[in-house]
Amino acid sequence: MRLPRLLLGVLLATGLLGPACRRQPTAATYQPPADRVAWVVTSMNELMLHDVTNPPLAARFFAYALLAGNEVLAATDSACPSLGDRLHAPLRVPPPPPAGTYSPPLAALLATLQTATKLQPSGGELAAAQARLLAESQRQGLADDVAEASRQYAQAVAQAVLKYAKQDGYYRISDRPRYAPVAGAGHWYPTPPAFLPPVEPYFGTIRSFLLDSAAELRPRPPVAFDTLPGSGFGQLLRQVRQTGRTLTPEQQQIAGFWDCNPFAVQDQGHLQVGLKKMSPGAHWMKIAGLACCQRRVALAPALHLHAVLALTLTEAFRSCWQEKYRSNRIRPETAIRRYLDPTWKPLLQTPPFPEYPSGHSVISTAAAEVLDQYFGRAFAYTDSTEREFGLRPRPFASFQQAAEEAAISRLYGGIHYLDAIREGQVLGRQVGRLAVRRLVAPGAGRPLARVRFTPDKPRFRPKPPFRRRPNYLPHSAENLPQIGRPNGHICTGCPPQSLLFPTQPPRSL
Secondary structure, eight states, X not given: OHHHHHHHHXXXXXXXXXXXXXXXXXXXXXXXXXXXHHHHHHHHHHHHHHHTOOHHHHHXXXXXXXXXXXXXXXXXXXXXXXXXXXXXXXXXXXXXXXXXXXXXXXXXXXHHHHHHHHHSTTGGGGHHHHHHHHHHHHHTTOOHHHHHHHHHHHHHXXXXXXXXXXXXXXXXXXXXOOOOXXXXXXXXXXXXXXXXOOSOTTGGGSOOSSOSSTTSSOOOOXXXXXXXXXXXXXXXXXXXXXXXXXXXXXXXXXXXXXXXXXXXXXXXXXXXXEOOOOOHHHHHHHHHHHHHHHHTBXXXXXXXXXXXXXXXXXXXXXXXXXXXXXXXXXXXXXXXXXXXXXXXXXXXXXOSSOOSSOHHHHHHHHHHHHHHHHHOTTOOEEEOTTGGXXXXXXXXXXXXXXXXXXXXXXXXXXXXXXXXXXXXXXXXXXXXXXXHHHHXXXXXXXXXXXXXXXXXXXXXXXXXXXXXXXXXXXXXXXTSOOOOOOOOOOOOOOOSOOSSSOOOOOOOO
16 A cells, blocks of 8 residues: 555656646635725726816716626625616626636626726726736636636626616717806806816716606705895805804814815916815725725625715715706805905815705715715724825714714815705715615625734735826925825724624634
8 A cells, every 4th residue: 555655646746647636726716805995996096086087977987897896796795785686777797607617706806997997088007907906816826717717707797887887878968068157146157266167067967876766866945046144145155254264273174184176276377287186986985995994894795885885976976966057056256256255265176066065065974874884873983095185184983973074174165055065964865875775785784704914014005007197286285295105004993883894803813
């Protein structure tokens, strides 16, 4: 018996038995860390900064890209339920290949990136991110044929989602007549310094992800326009002016932190220089990434959460923009200069679209409703997402507190009336709760596995697909430090309560 064993050992050592007897890598050998979802979001957001993607369109890009990734992983992982059947217009994707012939996590991440590649104007830059994922899977031992099968399935799902996206009506917007400001007192008009044209005046006409009718969610009409001092609008107008005159340093910091204005420009001599910041929707997407990192949420539920949030943000923008161009209300900067003080300037630069309701109020409140459902209403975290723009991280005791601060920041900034803020919060709460009812699967509150990685030393630090251009400046270059790169992960411990992502005792690594 000793001789055959010795001969077998020699044959194995020399490789004479051939490759068929060697251990082959399988799809299960690739286990991407959970922070890959946040890394994909960051990669997409870098392109949005480069392309100056407007806020509603940025949310739409996130929604379709993450929906593609969600549907790939939903076929094999119950922690990432399908969303296709829960949408107002159902989405169908191709069935997956046989189990073991492809890697679902790799295919999900690639489908997200491939969808974004086709949607975003500079999407070709995301090829580097896809190559990096494939290289990582190879380092972990994933077979080439398995990686190729994963890429092909990701491409098939991405194509199905792109076809679905083309049916939402957005591409027909270019056939509509160019929007012109409505003449008359009380209506919106472009604001200084650049007097930019209105952003996405027809975004409210695209297909809804959640609603059967556009009239299902509609805020109350704004306070009627009237410049008399004792009128309701006159009081709102004077409140904005008085608030701007008496801002505390803390209120100024709050306004700057939640500015999120991709359209801001700055006069430099005879030139106007664009100051690029991420959109408010991207801000909340990155907050979701921070929360997943802090709670150490696994890849599948993290991808599902990001997809649900992106769909909610898009629906919030659609509902908000529909009312903005229906009400078509004048901005405080225009009204105060015309009727009260021709030299008045707001703290923040006024965005180029009508005033009512406040977009920050709508999308922030909707996002907080969704995040509360997953993490609980007492989830404390530190928001470091604006650090790359020279702004200090801000601690929050809950998502609701952050949403409330984001909403009131628009009054501090001098760009919204108080009724637009409060009614925007009402609309956002309605959108968020509708999204939870429609998109969050029943019985999803089971415990989730923690991720095996050290948060303060990530193995795979997110990198943009290209270097930031020199004209990527902070919003207020005169009083903020130069842009720095984000640290990527800030984990300050887990709060005791949660709904879908409960706290779990740490496991040995």
